[in-house]
Amino acid sequence: MAAAVDAAHDPDADFRAEVASWMHAHLADPRFAALRHRGGPGDEEADPVLRKAWERALAAGGWVGVGWPTAAGGRGLSIDRQVIFHEEYARAGGPGRMGHIGEGLIGPALIEFGTPEQQARFLPPILRGECFWAQGYSEPGAGSDLANVQTRAVPLADGSWQISGQKIWTSLAHESDWIFVLARSEPGSKGNKGLIFVLLPLDQPGIEIRPIRQLGGGCEFNEVFFDNARVAPDDVVGAPGEGWKIAMGLLEIERGVSTLGQQMHFTHELGLVITALAHAGRTADPALRARIAHAWCGLRVMRYNALRTLGGGAGLGLQREALIYKYYWSNWHRELGKLAMDILGPDGDVVSDDPLLRPLQQLFLFSRADTIYAGTNEIQLNLIAERGLGMPREPRITA
Numbered sequence: 001m002a003a004a005v006d007a008a009h010d011p012d013a014d015f016r017a018e019v020a021s022w023m024h025a026h027l028a029d030p031r032f033a034a035l036r037h038r039g040g041p042g043d044e045e046a047d048p049v050l051r052k053a054w055e056r057a058l059a060a061g062g063w064v065g066v067g068w069p070t071a072a073g074g075r076g077l078s079i080d081r082q083v084i085f086h087e088e089y090a091r092a093g094g095p096g097r098m099g100h101i102g103e104g105l106i107g108p109a110l111i112e113f114g115t116p117e118q119q120a121r122f123l124p125p126i127l128r129g130e131c132f133w134a135q136g137y138s139e140p141g142a143g144s145d146l147a148n149v150q151t152r153a154v155p156l157a158d159g160s161w162q163i164s165g166q167k168i169w170t171s172l173a174h175e176s177d178w179i180f181v182l183a184r185s186e187p188g189s190k191g192n193k194g195l196i197f198v199l200l201p202l203d204q205p206g207i208e209i210r211p212i213r214q215l216g217g218g219c220e221f222n223e224v225f226f227d228n229a230r231v232a233p234d235d236v237v238g239a240p241g242e243g244w245k246i247a248m249g250l251l252e253i254e255r256g257v258s259t260l261g262q263q264m265h266f267t268h269e270l271g272l273v274i275t276a277l278a279h280a281g282r283t284a285d286p287a288l289r290a291r292i293a294h295a296w297c298g299l300r301v302m303r304y305n306a307l308r309t310l311g312g313g314a315g316l317g318l319q320r321e322a323l324i325y326k327y328y329w330s331n332w333h334r335e336l337g338k339l340a341m342d343i344l345g346p347d348g349d350v351v352s353d354d355p356l357l358r359p360l361q362q363l364f365l366f367s368r369a370d371t372i373y374a375g376t377n378e379i380q381l382n383l384i385a386e387r388g389l390g391m392p393r394e395p396r397i398t399a
Contacts, residue, residue: 023092039096042366044220055129090264102126102133134173136181144379153183159233195243199235327380330370337367
């Protein structure tokens with residue numbers, strides 16, 4: 001009775017029930033039932049056509065841009081309700097979002113830095129689930145050291161720009177309509193100076209997309225080559241030279257409320273690991289039980305740190321608490337993958353379509369990269385030391 005009374009006085013309980021009900025009803029629809037818990041990291045190749053249809057269904061239900069301000073076409077939900085949405089989405093088994101880059105990254109960046117004309121052109125198609133974006137940051141020589149960008153932007157007489165160079169590890173570029181690119185616009189500039197942030201349609205001459213085959217067999221990310229690809233004058237965000245500011249503002253958005261949804265997906269994966277432990281008849285193994293308990297505790301730590309971070313708001317600008325998040329979750333997730341394989345034993349050594357084995361094999365294989373992409377462990381520790389703790393940069397040793 002006490003729990004019922006508490007729920008009745010929870011101002012967000014009705015909203016949580018609304019999200020859960022909508023997700024349950026639509027994921028039970030025969031069109032989308034096969035998407036439950038699909039399309040996440042390591043599985044992003046799962047039925048992209050159907051997942052794009054799912055994005056349109058989400059949009060029709062009012063579940064795209066829930067945190068965007070109403071002036072930009074969003075719902076303007078509070079941080080608390082955004083957290084509820086992402087948690088219930090993941091709890092229901094909502095598939096990996098094809099529209100994440102558009103809704104979660106470039107959309108908020110355009111709201112913050114774009115012109116009214118750019119917002120009017122690009123935001124509505126994202127909100128309708130009709131336009132999909134890729135991120136053109138990493139290069140063969142500019143991964144964790146993003147400021148080492150070598151892709152070139154050359155101005156033309158009519159105000160447009162030509163882009164030449166290469167981007168790599170570009171997730172779902174082959175399924176995207178547009179890409180935002182960080183390029184060097186000032187010849188001779190170095191580091192984070194002299195950069196430009198531009199938007200390019202991918203369906204144009206001068207752009208070639210080549211898939212990269214992964215250890216798990218898929219090729220969800222790509223190399224993207226630019227050979228004098230064209231950027232219209234109105235598709236430059238900010239001014240030339242301000243690219244680094246915009247790129248960093250966009251990266252800071254990645255530490256936002258969607259991390260709570262990521263944690264719910266991790267909870268689902270931990271459940272799969274526990275199921276595998278029971279199936280293997282090893283629930284009495286004290287070492288494995290201890291590792292599962294440690295993983296469960298890690299999830300609680302992640303949640304409380306995320307709530308502590310969000311307590312200061314979800315705007316641009318990283319708080320100190322957010323600096324540790326990527327380092328923590330990537331190491332936790334990698335250890336979960338190792339635990340999964342230790343439980344599976346020899347059965348996990350051969351690629352399988354068994355629904356008990358395959359998700360855990362994908363977890364293991366993809367999590368090997370977690371501590372590398374989006375900033376290696378070493379880079380993350382540097383950020384924590386320098387930006388979080390105010391420690392001086394380590395001097396470079398030269399011969």
